[in-house]
Amino acid sequence: MLKKIKTEDLVLGMYFCGFEAAWLDHPFWKNKFLLKNEADLRQAHGSGIEHCWIDPERGLDVAEAAAEAGPDEAAAPAEPSPELPPGPDIDTTLMEAEALRENAKKATKAMFSEARLGKALDMERCVTVVEEIAGAVLQSPNGTLSVLRLKLADEYTYLHSVAVCALMVALGRTLGLDEKACREAGLGGFLHDVGKAF
Template identity: 60%
Template sequence: MLKKINVAELVLGMYFCGFDAGWLNHPFWKTRFLLKHENDLEQARASGIAYCWIDISRGRDVMAAVEDDRMTVPSGAPRDGGDDDAALAVEVIVTRTADDPALEQAIALREHARELTRSMFTAARMGRVVALPQCVDLVEEIACSVLRDPTGLLSVLRLKLNDEYTYLHSVAVCALMVALGRTLGLSESACREAGLCGYLHDVGKAFIDDDILNKPGRLSDEEFALIKRHPELGYQYLIQNPDMPAYACEVCLHHHERLDGRGYPDALAADAITQYTRMTAICDVYDALTSERPYKQGWDPADALYQMASWEGHFDRRLLLAFVKTLGIYPVGSLVRLESGLAGRVIRQNPTDLTRPVVQVLHARDEHDIGSNGVLDLMAWPRTDGIVQRGQDANPAS
């Protein structure tokens, strides 16, 4: 129920669904939300963008606004944030990338990978042996994308809807594994091996009921026991293909092991856990923590890295430090507050200084604070600003 209207026609009570402009060239970091505050209207009208989209099934229509100047909030309107925001974030990016061919390619690869992964999980449920050549070809595409531009695909893969999480999680972990392998100095062939491990690590979830995987509440002991079977179920599935590399089967079986021996299914000691498995454990947990799920909100990326670093005995410390270097101290998507008081979201890394990324400003005092596109490169000279706070506490809306 999307409708394109003139920005001047926006009123409180409308459900805003993005500007008809480049996805970064606007003042809102949320792309889908109910207009409830005058300052949001003021920012929209001051943006200089002529047209925007509203969802008339979730808020007021233009004609309804003329007939009734009272603010009416539909009872079924979703909360700010969460899956609806992720849904439109994907929609907005997909429809507004004509000026960014690299981002277009990343989005096309995301969609292609999701459908192939969905098909792989469906085939597994039907008892068909995994099509290894197809998996290898997809991993090759992902690896080429990540090795060419580490930021693009990883940024796009942060956006997942509940009904596609399982599939895109596999794709995201594959991409993270390739990126981490590159940071570790692995050969390109080893990076692709790592990517295959990441891609297939959760295939055992094909054999777990979706009602359990996507349950919004706390799992019962019986349900959690079923979830914990997915590494073994995946392993038993993968070994049916005689051409499946042993390292991929090993990672599938043991990606939930911990260095302190408190993991599952075999409570392996540290020296029994392979490097690919240790890498997958890090990439798997990071993507799970930062993704929206029916039972939790996604963590801020910088917060997730900080918390993971505090978990004693869980991860290989050397690999985790390399992972932080891969993503940056403030990964793409992190909320930050600057010395100037501006708040923003990280959209790109500066490889020469991971403490000074490129930031999309969320809230500014006036137009002189930022460039015409609302983007600040903290490496720009002269350096007049820097990050003083990270994570959800830096969110001006919190």
């Protein structure tokens, strides 16, 4: 069960499950992850967002965090986290990119179908797809972009939207845009062709 806490109470070891704010307002690409990086913790504390959600079953709870820190350590600054291990090998990256491509294609087909039927788009699903694409592009741009740009004739429109999303994120990073602007560019790229449904 998720628990709502003050963002200032977040500590390393908690399983972060999102801010109580609009997706475009928060500083992270992912909505859910184990908080183990000091830079991520500083980013959360500096976000200006008052509340967030944690999953105490997958990470520390507020009471556990306070008990682990002890009275003297609670106020002490955390030590810097060790360097992250090198990224995944190319085979793993390509397999993950292919799985992402298939999931994104399904979500895009559903989006076009909803538009064709005059239904409102499921923006939460769109944003989730964009988050996954953006995270993959930032972690391994070359492998991810090469897989996401592959298009077969019968699925061109759907995968074109996925590829444009990835390229917009990559372009934003190349131009030095911040992460929020990259996410917005990716979302624009993903939705740019939805009018074709009509």
